Amino acid sequence: MAVVRVRYVMPADPTTLDDGLDxxxxxxxxxxxxxxxxxxxxxEREAAVVRLHELLLRVARGEVRRRSGLLRVxxxxxxxxxxxAAADALLxxxxxxGQFRGESRFSTWAYKFVIFEVSSKIGRHFWRRPQVPLxxxxxxxxxxxxxxxxxxxxxxxELITALRRAVETELTDRQxxxxxxxxxxxxxxxxxxxxxxxxxxxxxxxxxxxxxKLRTALAAHGYPHVNTSEQR
Amino acid sequence: xxxxxxxxxxLHTDPEDVGCGQAMELLHLYAELAATNAEAAAExxxxxxxxxxxxxPCKEDLEGLLAAMTEPRP
Numbered sequence: 657m658a659v660v661r662v663r664y665v666m667p668a669d670p671t672t673l674d675d676g677l678d679x680x681x682x683x684x685x686x687x688x689x690x691x692x693x694x695x696x697x698x699x700e701r702e703a704a705v706v707r708l709h710e711l712l713l714r715v716a717r718g719e720v721r722r723r724s725g726l727l728r729v730x731x732x733x734x735x736x737x738x739x740x741a742a743a744d745a746l747l748x749x750x751x752x753x754g755q756f757r758g759e760s761r762f763s764t765w766a767y768k769f770v771i772f773e774v775s776s777k778i779g780r781h782f783w784r785r786p787q788v789p790l791x792x793x794x795x796x797x798x799x800x801x802x803x804x805x806x807x808x809x810x811x812x813x814e815l816i817t818a819l820r821r822a823v824e825t826e827l828t829d830r831q832x833x834x835x836x837x838x839x840x841x842x843x844x845x846x847x848x849x850x851x852x853x854x855x856x857x858x859x860x861x862x863x864x865x866x867x868x869k870l871r872t873a874l875a876a877h878g879y880p881h882v883n884t885s886e887q888r
Numbered sequence: 889x890x891x892x893x894x895x896x897x898x899l900h901t902d903p904e905d906v907g908c909g910q911a912m913e914l915l916h917l918y919a920e921l922a923a924t925n926a927e928a929a930a931e932x933x934x935x936x937x938x939x940x941x942x943x944x945p946c947k948e949d950l951e952g953l954l955a956a957m958t959e960p961r962p
Contacts, residue, residue: 715956722955723948760916767956768916771949802894812892819895839898843944857909860943862900871899 684780687762705750711763712749712770712817714744714856719774726844727778728785737781741773741881748773779846795820797840815879834859902942906935911946919953 683691695705716738720727724734748769756765798804798819804812823835837843843851849859911918918936922929930937938949 668960715959718956718959719952722952760920764916764920764953764957767953768912768919768949772912772951774952775945775949802892802898803893804892815892815895845943855908856912856945857907860908864905864907864942867899868901871901874899 683758684761687756687758690762690766691753693754694750705746708766709742709746712745712766713738715767715770716741716745716774719771720778723774723778727781729781737774737777741770741777745770745773775846776850779844779848780850782844782847785853794840797842801839801842815874818877818879819870820873824868826869826873827866831862831869833860834862835866838863893925900942904935904938905942906939906942908939908946911936911939911943912949915946915950915953919950919957922950923954923957 690704690708693700694708695701696704717735720734720738720741724730726739727734731739745766749766756762795816798816799806799809799812804816823832827835834848837848838845845859845863846856848854849856852859910942914933914936916934918929918940940950
């Protein structure tokens with residue numbers, strides 16, 4: 657299985673994660689109790705782990721229900737997915753509890769893990785459905801992907817032809833592969849991440865760079881529909 | 889939105905976009921602020937907001953997190 661290895665440096669967010677305060681001094685009482693119990697030992701810790709798992713499972717079930725329209729599954733399979741997400745999130749949270757700095761409520765921090773697990777598992781689940789061959793580059797799908805009106809083909813045909821030419825000449829092999837799978841084949845980003853054995857950040861970055869290259873190429877050829885300004 | 893503007897929107901990249909990694913790292917902080925004041929969250933975490941405008945999966949995660957935060961607990 658191919659693995660994407662990209663050193664990815666996006667511009668830094670102007671915010672910082674650490675404002676210098678001691679984490680224990682700013683925990684709300686509920687968060688402090690979670691941290692105390694989960695970093696403790698014995699029966700009290702075990703009870704906290706059980707409570708946390710129940711909470712995570714409830715959130716996972718809610719999230720898979722919320723996204724069930726994309727999954728085309730229901731009943732026991734959905735619940736199994738929720739159970740897997742909750743179990744994996746629990747492991748991640750208990751192993752990373754030392755990284756919780758009290759900048760949010762503990763519950764919000766913990767929910768984030770289970771939401772990410774649900775996303776990841778839905779991405780993997782995508783491949784359990786019947787698929788079109790991924791290597792097929794069907795450019796006839798492109799107008800439909802962007803809602804281009806066939807009745808107005810004369811307005812966009814030349815641009816689409818130029819876009820295809822730019823995909824073929826301006827992108828690296830990896831950028832072209834990611835563009836084809838996401839844009840032409842309609843593969844969700846998280847599903848492609850699972851297939852490539854990569855991570856969301858790396859695949860997004862590949863697509864980000866591809867989009868920028870394509871925009872620059874089209875603008876250089878004078879296509880008026882491609883706005884070259886960065887700000888909107 | 890017509891098709892050509894959809895294509896233009898797709899090709900647009902925001903230089904402030906921090907990418908999925910940093911957005912995911914900060915998502916719980918963004919969500920807590922956004923739950924009460926979405927504009928304040930977008931202003932405080934400009935790079936994350938720029939990313940969320942362009943990244944469907946991260947935006948979906950934010951919506952899931954907000955839903956989990958607001959759901960009544962048993």
